[in-house]
Amino acid sequence: METLIVLIFIVGYLAIALEHNLKLDKLIPALAMMAILWALVAFGIDSFPNWFNSNAHKLIEGFSNFSTEERHHLLEETLLHHLGKTAEILFFLLGAMTIVEIIDYFDGFATFKNYIKTKSKKKLLWIFAFLAFLLSAIIDNLTATIVLITILQKIINDRNTRIWFAGLIIIAANAGGAWSPIGDVTTTMLWIGKKVTSAKLIEHLFLPSLLCMAVPVFIASFMEPFKGNIDNVDVGEGTASKYGPTMLYLGLGGIIFVPIFKTITHLPPYVGMMLSLSVVGIFAEIYSRSEFSISHVTDEEGDNSEGHHSPVHKSLSKIEMPSVLFFFGILMAVAALESLGMLFIGAESLKTIIPNTDVVVMLLGVGSAVVDNVPLVAASMGMFQEPIDSPLWHFVAFSAGTGGSMLIIGSAAGVVAMGMEKIDFFWYFKKIAWLAAIGFLVGSFAFMGLRVIL
Numbered sequence: 001m002e003t004l005i006v007l008i009f010i011v012g013y014l015a016i017a018l019e020h021n022l023k024l025d026k027l028i029p030a031l032a033m034m035a036i037l038w039a040l041v042a043f044g045i046d047s048f049p050n051w052f053n054s055n056a057h058k059l060i061e062g063f064s065n066f067s068t069e070e071r072h073h074l075l076e077e078t079l080l081h082h083l084g085k086t087a088e089i090l091f092f093l094l095g096a097m098t099i100v101e102i103i104d105y106f107d108g109f110a111t112f113k114n115y116i117k118t119k120s121k122k123k124l125l126w127i128f129a130f131l132a133f134l135l136s137a138i139i140d141n142l143t144a145t146i147v148l149i150t151i152l153q154k155i156i157n158d159r160n161t162r163i164w165f166a167g168l169i170i171i172a173a174n175a176g177g178a179w180s181p182i183g184d185v186t187t188t189m190l191w192i193g194k195k196v197t198s199a200k201l202i203e204h205l206f207l208p209s210l211l212c213m214a215v216p217v218f219i220a221s222f223m224e225p226f227k228g229n230i231d232n233v234d235v236g237e238g239t240a241s242k243y244g245p246t247m248l249y250l251g252l253g254g255i256i257f258v259p260i261f262k263t264i265t266h267l268p269p270y271v272g273m274m275l276s277l278s279v280v281g282i283f284a285e286i287y288s289r290s291e292f293s294i295s296h297v298t299d300e301e302g303d304n305s306e307g308h309h310s311p312v313h314k315s316l317s318k319i320e321m322p323s324v325l326f327f328f329g330i331l332m333a334v335a336a337l338e339s340l341g342m343l344f345i346g347a348e349s350l351k352t353i354i355p356n357t358d359v360v361v362m363l364l365g366v367g368s369a370v371v372d373n374v375p376l377v378a379a380s381m382g383m384f385q386e387p388i389d390s391p392l393w394h395f396v397a398f399s400a401g402t403g404g405s406m407l408i409i410g411s412a413a414g415v416v417a418m419g420m421e422k423i424d425f426f427w428y429f430k431k432i433a434w435l436a437a438i439g440f441l442v443g444s445f446a447f448m449g450l451r452v453i454l
Contacts, residue, residue, distance in 0.1 A: 001044035002340065008036055009337060016330070017370065020409065027322045030329030037336040038079065045071045050341035054081060058385075059341050075339075082335035088192050088268050089185075089331070090324055095273035096182065099251045100143050101315035102284045106241040108248030109147045116155065119229040122221045128152065128165060129217045132172035133210070136413075138252050141177035141184055141401075145169055145413040149420050156230055159421065164225040166417045167432035168217055171405045171439055173413045175213035178401030179205035181259055181269075185327065185412070186377040186400045192269055193381055195393040198259040204394040207450060212402050212443030216435035243287040247280070254280050284311040323412075327374060334378040343382035350383070357384075361395045362444055365403025369410035373400040391451050398447055405436035 012033030016026040041048075051063040051074060066074070103109060112135075116127060128148055136144035148169050156162045177183030181191035181198045190196045220226055241247075254276030261272030288311045337343050354360050368376050377400045386392045404411030408418050408428040417423060 001040060001047050002342070005037055005040050005337070005340070006342070008033060008040070009333065012333065025322060027326045027329065030326045030333065032329075034329040034333040034336070037333050041336055041340065042072075042075060045075055048340055050345070051078075052339055052341040052344055052382075054078070054085075054338065059344065078335075078339050082332060082339070085193070086328055086331045086335070088270050089189055090328060092188060092192065092270040092273050093185070093324060093327070094319065095270065095277045096140065096255060097143075097319050098312070098315050099254055099277055099280050100139050101318045102280055102311055103247050103251040104147075105284070105311045105315055106244045106247040106287065108241075108244040108246075108251065109151070111245045111248050112147070113151050113154065116151075119231075121161070121226045121228055121230060124155075124230065125165065125168060125217060125221055125226050128169055129172040129213060132169045133176035133213045136173040136176035137180035137183040138255055140182065141173040142412040142416060144176065145173045145417055146420070148173075149417055153420075158231075161225060161230070163421050163423050163427070164220075164431070166421050166423060167428060168220055168435070170408070170411065170414045170417050171216050171432070171436050172213045174402050174405045174411050175209045175439065175443070177413075178212075178398050179209040182255060184397075184401045186373050187397045188269075189331075189374070189377055189381070190393055190397050194388055195381060195390075196397060197389055198263070200389040201394060201397065204391070204447070204450065204454060205398050208398055208443040208447040209402070211446050212398075212439040215442045216439040219438065220435060241287075247284065247287070250283055251280050281312045284315075287311075330374050331378050334382065337379075338382035343379055344385070346383060357392055358395065358448065361392065361399050362403075364396065365399030365440060365444070366406070368400045368403040369406040373404050373411070376400055395444075395447060395451075398443060399440075402436075402440050402443060406433050406440065408432075 012029045015022060015024065015029035015033075019026040019029075046068055049064050051060045051071075052058075053060050060074075063071075112131060116124070118124060118127070132141075132144050132148055135147065139147075149166055152162055152165055152169070156165065174184070178187060179202055181187055181196070181201055187196075187201070191198065191201070255273075257276055258269055258272040261267070261275065262269050265271070334343075350360060351357070364376055364380060377396060380396050380400075384392055384396075404414065408414040408423060408425055414428075418425075418428075
């Protein structure tokens with residue numbers, strides 16, 4: 001039964017990794033794999049020799065002597081535990097994604113365009129790189145990439161030039177997401193899973209992540225595509241909504257407030273995110289009614305012929321639910337392997353084969369360029385039992401977050417840029433991958449050096 005479970009996990013994993021070749025959304029194999037794995041666990045509950053206690057982070061002693069009824073009761077408790085932990089991550093992501101969509105509803109991100117006052121390609125590269133690095137730490141690397149490439153499309157008309165900028169934006173966004181607890185899904189998983197704290201994560205990863213971004217950008221700034229000036233650059237255009245800047249700062253402030261709320265109250269991060277969403281939602285509704293009342297006449301009940309669309313409702317309708325369900329499927333699938341003690345036992349074997357954990361974690365980073373980093377980090381959380389804020393967890397956050405930049409399909413930021421600009425896989429591999437690899441190695445060695453000092 002254990003062999004069958006591992007085989008199904010491998011098949012499901014391959015289907016996720018090859019989604020572009022199979023033309024099958026990774027959501028489908030993730031959900032199917034999760035359901036089948038837990039069904040097999042339930043059917044074979046009497047045959048398993050081990051069971052992992054996620055709360056105590058160790059195998060349950062005497063599990064082989066448990067009765068069938070006791071095993072099924074433990075299965076239900078474990079399933080509920082993992083569902084709760086997964087839901088914490090999902091509701092956190094839903095809140096953050098909704099806030100970002102509300103900002104976009106008021107065209108708030110166009111505010112960044114007002115800061116661009118140059119035609120120099122080299123200066124534009126550094127501006128977009130730093131914007132990606134900082135913005136991804138607040139609103140996550142995927143959204144930052146979408147925002148900046150959208151702005152890029154309004155500034156640079158030549159696609160051949162634009163895809164070079166997009167390549168460096170991917171590197172910068174992934175580097176920026178690695179040092180923030182809310183900058184990348186995998187980092188958020190480690191934070192909510194109580195593997196890292198906000199302060200220590202920033203302290204240990206800000207400099208390595210900055211170097212991971214700055215070194216490739218510095219090298220690229222001397223390359224031919226970034227020499228000279230941009231023709232017909234359109235700068236300083238205002239936002240479509242007068243409330244855009246206000247909603248931008250309010251939304252970003254609300255997201256930044258979440259780690260502070262967690263530190264003060266010690267409540268799970270999703271609680272703070274829901275509070276921030278409610279505050280942003282209040283102002284969104286007020287501003288929406290203000291704009292609405294200027295151009296439309298409503299009766300006392302607020303009804304009108306064209307209808308009043310709530311910005312919160314509209315933003316919720318634009319949430320990328322397939323991604324949310326994918327995270328649910330993959331996290332619960334990995335939880336099945338963890339519950340049977342497979343990841344714990346596998347980690348012990350891996351430590352014997354490769355005693356140097358730095359090499360293991362760097363291989364994880366390289367692996368995240370080939371396959372999705374979410375299951376890799378989820379697996380590492382079950383494999384390693386180091387305490388909170390162990391350097392291992394910080395290195396996992398960095399490697400999984402930045403390693404994906406080495407292939408365009410290795411990160412959500414890369415995939416969305418690939419879709420927006422129709423970037424060819426092999427073009428990216430030849431032109432950008434080596435820059436991302438240099439940044440990854442420089443950042444990794446910087447982390448190791450900083451670890452000795454801190």
